[in-house]
Amino acid sequence: MQSRHTWRFFRAGGFDQVRLDTGADIAALDQLDQKLWVALSCPTRGIEFDAQTLDLIDTDKDGRVRVPEILAATAWTCRLLANPDELLKGAKPLPLAAINDATPEGKELLASARRILAKLGKPDATEITVEDTADITQLFWKTPFNGDGIVPADAAEDAETRAVIEQIIACLGGEVDRSGQTGVNQAKVDAFFEAATAYSDWMKRAEGDPAILPLGAATLAAAATVRDLQAKVDDFFARGRLAAFDPRALTALNREEKEYLAIAAKDLTITAAEVAGFPLAQVEAGKALPLVQGLNPAWAGAVASFRRLAVVPLLGDCTSITEAQWAEVRARFAAHEVWRATQAGESVESLGLLHIRAILAGRARETITALIAKDMAFGGAADALADVTRLVRYHRDLQRLLVNFVNFRDFYGRKEKAVFQVGTLFLDQRSCDLCLQVTDPARHATMAGLAGAYLVYCDCVRKSTRETLSIVAAFTDGDSDNLMVGRNGIFYDRTGRDWDATITRIVDNPISIRQAVWAPYKKFARMVEEQVVKRAATADAETQANLQSTATSVAFAGRSEPPKPKFDIGTIAALGVGLGAIGGIVGGFVSGFMALTWWKMPLALLGVMAAISTPSVILAWSKLRKRNLGPILDANGWAVNAKARINIPFGRSLTGVAQLPPGSRRDLTDPYAEKKSGRCVAILIVLLAALAWALWRFGTLAYLAPSLFRK
Numbered sequence: 001m002q003s004r005h006t007w008r009f010f011r012a013g014g015f016d017q018v019r020l021d022t023g024a025d026i027a028a029l030d031q032l033d034q035k036l037w038v039a040l041s042c043p044t045r046g047i048e049f050d051a052q053t054l055d056l057i058d059t060d061k062d063g064r065v066r067v068p069e070i071l072a073a074t075a076w077t078c079r080l081l082a083n084p085d086e087l088l089k090g091a092k093p094l095p096l097a098a099i100n101d102a103t104p105e106g107k108e109l110l111a112s113a114r115r116i117l118a119k120l121g122k123p124d125a126t127e128i129t130v131e132d133t134a135d136i137t138q139l140f141w142k143t144p145f146n147g148d149g150i151v152p153a154d155a156a157e158d159a160e161t162r163a164v165i166e167q168i169i170a171c172l173g174g175e176v177d178r179s180g181q182t183g184v185n186q187a188k189v190d191a192f193f194e195a196a197t198a199y200s201d202w203m204k205r206a207e208g209d210p211a212i213l214p215l216g217a218a219t220l221a222a223a224a225t226v227r228d229l230q231a232k233v234d235d236f237f238a239r240g241r242l243a244a245f246d247p248r249a250l251t252a253l254n255r256e257e258k259e260y261l262a263i264a265a266k267d268l269t270i271t272a273a274e275v276a277g278f279p280l281a282q283v284e285a286g287k288a289l290p291l292v293q294g295l296n297p298a299w300a301g302a303v304a305s306f307r308r309l310a311v312v313p314l315l316g317d318c319t320s321i322t323e324a325q326w327a328e329v330r331a332r333f334a335a336h337e338v339w340r341a342t343q344a345g346e347s348v349e350s351l352g353l354l355h356i357r358a359i360l361a362g363r364a365r366e367t368i369t370a371l372i373a374k375d376m377a378f379g380g381a382a383d384a385l386a387d388v389t390r391l392v393r394y395h396r397d398l399q400r401l402l403v404n405f406v407n408f409r410d411f412y413g414r415k416e417k418a419v420f421q422v423g424t425l426f427l428d429q430r431s432c433d434l435c436l437q438v439t440d441p442a443r444h445a446t447m448a449g450l451a452g453a454y455l456v457y458c459d460c461v462r463k464s465t466r467e468t469l470s471i472v473a474a475f476t477d478g479d480s481d482n483l484m485v486g487r488n489g490i491f492y493d494r495t496g497r498d499w500d501a502t503i504t505r506i507v508d509n510p511i512s513i514r515q516a517v518w519a520p521y522k523k524f525a526r527m528v529e530e531q532v533v534k535r536a537a538t539a540d541a542e543t544q545a546n547l548q549s550t551a552t553s554v555a556f557a558g559r560s561e562p563p564k565p566k567f568d569i570g571t572i573a574a575l576g577v578g579l580g581a582i583g584g585i586v587g588g589f590v591s592g593f594m595a596l597t598w599w600k601m602p603l604a605l606l607g608v609m610a611a612i613s614t615p616s617v618i619l620a621w622s623k624l625r626k627r628n629l630g631p632i633l634d635a636n637g638w639a640v641n642a643k644a645r646i647n648i649p650f651g652r653s654l655t656g657v658a659q660l661p662p663g664s665r666r667d668l669t670d671p672y673a674e675k676k677s678g679r680c681v682a683i684l685i686v687l688l689a690a691l692a693w694a695l696w697r698f699g700t701l702a703y704l705a706p707s708l709f710r711k
Contacts, residue, residue, distance in 0.1 A: 003031040012412035014645035023084025039405045041066045043637035046437045047419045053397040077394040087399045093127040094395045112384035133389040145375040147382025150177035164364040168192045196356045199345025211335040225306040236280045237323040244285035253283045288320040425473040427489025429658035434474040447635035452627045455507035460491045460499035476651030
């Protein structure tokens with residue numbers, strides 16, 4: 001679709017972003033190609049933005065704000081404002097004169113705003129704030145009738161109606177009204193009484209029919225015991241028939257001894273699954289099922305209920321039943337089972353038939369329906385109040401959301417923090433402004449690692465309130481030498497509260513060019529240090545071994561001496577060759593360096609440094625110029641629609657490195673500095689002497705001062 005609006009763009013982060021400088025720009029957002037939006041969705045939680053405003057925009061209540069919802073909010077707001085430029089004023093109160101009363105919708109909203117102010121004792125006020133609507137909303141919502149079609153039990157004046165509402169909620173669940181209370185709406189009421197009527201009619205079919213209720217009212221409980229035991233009783237008699245067919249199967253039918261040994265090693269309970277799987281009683285050919293003695297303990301209770309509720313009323317005081325008697329019991333309940341399969345109104349069965357019929361005979365349904373109608377009568381006022389609340393919030397917050405969604409002006413402008421920046425982390429003499437709240441650091445790091453930034457995940461705690469928070473901070477300047485898991489810092493949230501922060505995870509990437517320049521030398525220094533420590537440890541071990549050998553020689557004085565270790569001539573030769581090669585390389589380098597003209601020597605050193613550092617710098621520069629904010633936000637639930645780069649200059653603005661204030665005075669005297677010793681002086685003299693000899697040996701001194709140094 002061709003846009004009728006003339007758009008203006010600014011470039012930041014390596015891409016073009018639309019300017020939203022006027023109300024006309026905001027009103028025309030539906031004409032802006034979505035491919036030019038910086039974000040396509042954002043979460044409603046975990047960002048520094050009013051959650052209630054986001055919930056109003058999030059019309060489908062999925063916890064995310066998307067482009068269609070943004071467009072709907074801006075179109076509605078611009079329609080109700082006389083001038084869309086009002087949105088640019090941000091946090092200021094909404095002037096009543098700014099409401100467009102030229103339409104019936106705007107006129108009704110203006111009248112509602114004035115009624116709110118009048119109820120607050122401010123009838124002459126010319127503007128309305130978010131706080132004004134919050135106060136009146138709480139008063140209105142807390143009343144039993146607030147126009148949402150849901151009535152809580154407290155809305156009923158008599159105890160009987162209140163009890164029925166509570167029973168409807170217990171059977172079918174309730175609905176939460178605007179006050180936060182649980183109540184019922186018309187759909188719940190209709191469903192409850194339909195279920196109650198269906199259950200009463202279903203029970204009426206069985207009343208007076210001995211085939212369906214052979215034991216009268218006790219039939220339901222008796223039939224339940226038959227159903228519970230049917231599979232196990234059928235299994236018992238089937239095993240007996242199989243034993244009569246082939247007595248050899250009897251041992252297997254009663255379970256083998258090894259199965260008992262397997263469960264005997266455990267802590268037994270009579271409801272253990274292994275025991276419950278065994279037969280009801282010991283199986284024999286043609287044996288009746290015992291009902292009192294010799295029962296599987298896991299089923300003894302169920303069998304006792306079966307005997308008391310079904311067997312005794314139908315067959316008399318039996319202590320066992322045959323397979324034929326079992327078939328007779330089932331036959332007596334056959335019609336009941338057919339009737340039970342057609343049961344209706346199960347959701348209200350727990351209330352009992354007598355109580356259900358008492359509710360149906362009363363006037364509870366009509367009373368509750370009248371209460372719901374009374375509540376709905378307040379719907380117009382409630383909707384008008386909701387619209388005023390929404391307009392006041394949109395007037396205050398919508399423009400700020402747009403400059404963090406349609407474009408990232410706040411983030412790249414650096415005048416205000418973006419909505420996804422939750423605070424500042426101070427750690428390792430740096431302050432990191434790009435800090436985001438995360439709920440699952442491990443999952444977040446998987447996606448955010450693709451951003452190419454050095455990320456530090458921290459667990460934050462406020463011990464005074466026991467609050468916890470997890471954040472990720474991007475280090476975009478300095479180096480990583482002193483950053484490691486376990487280090488502590490301080491995190492300040494957007495309200496200024498301080499949190500103890502501890503590093504729990506690091507995603508390693510280049511931080512700066514300066515770090516890349518010195519990285520090879522630091523790695524080499526660490527390698528040398530590790531080798532020195534390793535050699536020292538080896539030498540210490542050899543010294544200890546020599547001391548032990550000496551002690552052994554003293555202990556065995558006068559006896560035959562222990563055999564002395566033999567030197568490996570081949571190893572010594574190999575070491576000599578290796579040392580000679582290294583010496584040759586070093587000597588060749590020194591010879592070549594000393595052969596240079598004196599003014600070429602610094603250039604040679606710079607060339608060597610460039611050769612060493614250039615690969616590291618190129619690699620770091622390539623990664624730093626590709627740093628992308630998108631994966632960091634996407635891992636937090638955003639849908640970023642652009643490659644929002646964090647280049648080197650912008651990265652420096654996001655991370656502050658400690659610097660002395662201008663005009664500061666420094667005292668360079670360190671009382672705890674390492675003391676200089678004669679050894680250092682001696683080493684320095686030796687090095688200078690070696691350097692002088694080398695310069696003389698290769699004729700450099702003669703070249704510089706031919707009259708003094710001649711061969």
